[in-house]
Amino acid sequence: MDKLVIERSGPLCGTVSVHGAKNAVLPIMAACLLSDEPSVITNVPPVTDVFTMMEILRGLGVGAALAQDRLTITPDAYTGVVAPYELVSRMRASVCVLGPLLAKRGRAKVSMPGGCVIGARPIDLHLKGLQALGASVEIKHGYIIASTSGLRGARVQLGGSFGSSVLATGNVMMAASLAEGETLIEQAACEPEVVDLANFLLTMGARIEGCGSRVIRIRGVARLRGARHRIIPDRIEAGTLMIAVAMAGGDVTIDGARAEHLGAVIDKLTEAGASIEKLNGALRVQSDGALKAVEVTTLPFPGFPTDLQAQMMALMAVSRGVSLLTEKIYPERFMHISELNRMGAQITREGASAVVKGVESLRGAPVVAPDLRASAALILAGLVAENHTELDGVDHMERGYAGLEEVLARLGAKITRVKQG
Numbered sequence: 001m002d003k004l005v006i007e008r009s010g011p012l013c014g015t016v017s018v019h020g021a022k023n024a025v026l027p028i029m030a031a032c033l034l035s036d037e038p039s040v041i042t043n044v045p046p047v048t049d050v051f052t053m054m055e056i057l058r059g060l061g062v063g064a065a066l067a068q069d070r071l072t073i074t075p076d077a078y079t080g081v082v083a084p085y086e087l088v089s090r091m092r093a094s095v096c097v098l099g100p101l102l103a104k105r106g107r108a109k110v111s112m113p114g115g116c117v118i119g120a121r122p123i124d125l126h127l128k129g130l131q132a133l134g135a136s137v138e139i140k141h142g143y144i145i146a147s148t149s150g151l152r153g154a155r156v157q158l159g160g161s162f163g164s165s166v167l168a169t170g171n172v173m174m175a176a177s178l179a180e181g182e183t184l185i186e187q188a189a190c191e192p193e194v195v196d197l198a199n200f201l202l203t204m205g206a207r208i209e210g211c212g213s214r215v216i217r218i219r220g221v222a223r224l225r226g227a228r229h230r231i232i233p234d235r236i237e238a239g240t241l242m243i244a245v246a247m248a249g250g251d252v253t254i255d256g257a258r259a260e261h262l263g264a265v266i267d268k269l270t271e272a273g274a275s276i277e278k279l280n281g282a283l284r285v286q287s288d289g290a291l292k293a294v295e296v297t298t299l300p301f302p303g304f305p306t307d308l309q310a311q312m313m314a315l316m317a318v319s320r321g322v323s324l325l326t327e328k329i330y331p332e333r334f335m336h337i338s339e340l341n342r343m344g345a346q347i348t349r350e351g352a353s354a355v356v357k358g359v360e361s362l363r364g365a366p367v368v369a370p371d372l373r374a375s376a377a378l379i380l381a382g383l384v385a386e387n388h389t390e391l392d393g394v395d396h397m398e399r400g401y402a403g404l405e406e407v408l409a410r411l412g413a414k415i416t417r418v419k420q421g
């Protein structure tokens with residue numbers, strides 16, 4: 001597996017464009033299963049999770065071809081209903097084929113996703129929602145086996161102990177689009193990726209109202225068409241780059257970064273000392289790298305995203321004063337603390353919070369990325385650390401970031417990939 005070698009770099013300068021959002025494209029690929037007609041999706045990021053979802057679709061008998069950023073999905077003759085353990089264990093988002101398969105084929109057999117390194121990841125809300133629409137569900141030999149003789153619209157509450165669920169909202173919205181009658185999803189997730197999925201479904205001919213709010217109304221239709229759709233920009237990639245510039249200093253324009261998707265991030269980076277200017281279709285970030293402590297709590301959208309928590313912790317590690325970071329979505333998502341501390345950070349965990357005492361400087365060290373977003377946090381830490389940092393576990397980064405090291409290198413970061421094996 002490759003390694004990244006990161007040297008102290010900065011300031012970062014120039015203009016970059018963000019890719020399409022990984023978290024938007026995955027459920028949209030699953031939504032293609034709702035039609036017999038081909039769909040064309042553009043602005044698709046070349047990340048491993050997209051390739052895994054293509055494998056899942058192909059396993060169901062669906063054509064999936066990616067040329068540049070354009071993905072063509074051809075579901076005309078698919079009969080498969082199984083998403084196997086080997087693929088679902090690689091990517092939890094595979095569970096979003098459950099709703100479409102059930103609605104279109106009346107049956108689905110999807111491996112239980114299980115937990116992952118960021119903690120327990122239950123799927124009770126997905127199952128509750130689909131059962132409310134009339135599906136029978138049983139768990140057998142590690143598989144969710146769901147069937148229905150016809151889904152019917154219903155009132156569904158999707159609030160859980162940690163807020164609403166993004167992919168459960170997606171799963172129920174997709175299934176309800178082909179159900180008979182009206183579905184009301186209450187306590188729905190409001191994330192921009194849910195809105196992008198709804199926009200895709202609307203283009204397919206679905207009847208959906210209220211997306212982006214806490215209550216979504218769906219009136220089922222008998223069939224859905226194929227559709228063309230451009231994926232929204234990745235707010236997590238944009239936020240990661242914004243944090244990088246705030247830490248390393250510099251002046252970078254991030255094309256495609258949408259202020260309306262990044263309000264909480266803009267707010268916290270400004271409070272820490274960076275300057276962020278809203279341009280037409282872009283955000284410009286300027287910083288001298290001298291930052292001060294902030295308090296951040298991760299929350300469902302429009303709160304600060306959990307997928308930027310690790311990167312923000314890297315920023316806090318080199319900010320003057322004591323920062324407090326509280327994780328309200330995944331209380332166990334703190335695997336990166338020990339790696340950051342190996343680089344000289346002073347972070348202590350207290351339950352679902354981390355207390356981060358800012359240090360003058362981090363020191364480069366060999367580190368291992370424990371998960372996707374933590375990989376980015378360690379790269380950012382490496383950019384401001386003395387000497388060089390060697391990052392292992394780059395495959396995690398590749399699941400969700402398209403060429404992050406190249407994007408940063410274009411801005412002046414000193415990062416090289418060392419091929420191994």
Ligand code: UD1
Binds near residue numbers: 168
């Ligand atoms: C999506 C994102 C992921 C992001 C997360 C939260 C994709 C592909 N992934 O994941 O990057 O970190 O939203 O913004 O879009 N929960 C339950 N029961 C359920 C489902 C979830 O209790 O049935 C809990 C989870 O454990 C978590 C919280 O609800 O504590 C939010 O999770 P959820 O929104 O479902 O995350 P995903 O949709 O899987």
